[in-house]
Amino acid sequence: MTGMLASVATLAEARLVEESGVDIIDLKNPAEGALGALPLAEVVRIVGQLKDRPVSATVGDLPMQPEIVLPAAEAMAATGVDYVKIGFFPGGDRAGVIRGLSALARRGVRLVAVLFGDDAPELGCIEELAAAGFAGAMLDTRDKKKGSLRQACPDDFLRAFVAETRAHGLLCGLAGSLRAADVAPLLALQPDYLGFRGALCGGNRTDALDPEAVLNISRRVRGRASPGTVA
Numbered sequence: 033m034t035g036m037l038a039s040v041a042t043l044a045e046a047r048l049v050e051e052s053g054v055d056i057i058d059l060k061n062p063a064e065g066a067l068g069a070l071p072l073a074e075v076v077r078i079v080g081q082l083k084d085r086p087v088s089a090t091v092g093d094l095p096m097q098p099e100i101v102l103p104a105a106e107a108m109a110a111t112g113v114d115y116v117k118i119g120f121f122p123g124g125d126r127a128g129v130i131r132g133l134s135a136l137a138r139r140g141v142r143l144v145a146v147l148f149g150d151d152a153p154e155l156g157c158i159e160e161l162a163a164a165g166f167a168g169a170m171l172d173t174r175d176k177k178k179g180s181l182r183q184a185c186p187d188d189f190l191r192a193f194v195a196e197t198r199a200h201g202l203l204c205g206l207a208g209s210l211r212a213a214d215v216a217p218l219l220a221l222q223p224d225y226l227g228f229r230g231a232l233c234g235g236n237r238t239d240a241l242d243p244e245a246v247l248n249i250s251r252r253v254r255g256r257a258s259p260g261t262v263a
């Protein structure tokens with residue numbers, strides 16, 4: 033069954049989505065880009081207050097340089113989050129980053145690679161990520177002004193991404209400016225989770241979460257939305 037990931041920026045938002053039944057609470061600073069990081073101390077504080085829901089956190093929109101990504105991933109893992117999300121941005125030394133992160137994975141850190149649908153990622157990297165010990169891979173969008181993941185990628189590509197991640201035993205997520213109308217078509221692809229921020233804030237991801245919007249999306253992901261619910 034597909035779960036729901038909600039990206040939150042504060043403890044109050046984390047508590048709101050926890051009470052709304054969200055499956056994965058994702059800590060990020062939406063004001064700092066697609067994968068903006070919260071301060072480590074804030075992540076520690078929030079993690080300490082949450083009871084029984086897996087927590088992920090992003091390390092920031094970092095250049096693909098091992099000397100930058102590896103210490104950031106190590107520091108985020110030390111906060112106690114369940115998953116550390118690493119954005120695979122264009123350029124840099126991607127192979128070196130994956131090689132370095134494999135050491136973290138071997139120590140039991142659960143890493144999730146975030147690939148960007150608007151960068152037309154090669155699915156061949158999924159095998160490399162699995163071999164390096166990553167726990168999961170997800171698609172997101174890097175440019176939040178260019179529309180949703182489903183506008184960046186045809187559903188056939190999304191279907192192939194889900195199949196490839198599953199074939200390599202990775203947790204699979206789809207996200208990227210998803211809206212209520214995207215839920216049903218994406219549930220049909222059966223990813224492990226769908227991720228949201230913008231749709232939970234009434235459209236602007238740097239606004240605060242709207243409890244009604246969180247419930248609306250949560251019900252749709254769980255298949256309890258009444259027909260004709262406002263998208």
Ligand SMILES: O=C[C@H](O)COP(=O)(O)O
Pocket residue numbers: 037039058066172173176207208209210227228229230231237
């Ligand atoms: O991981 C989740 C995504 O970053 C959600 O953010 P978005 O819906 O604003 O694209």
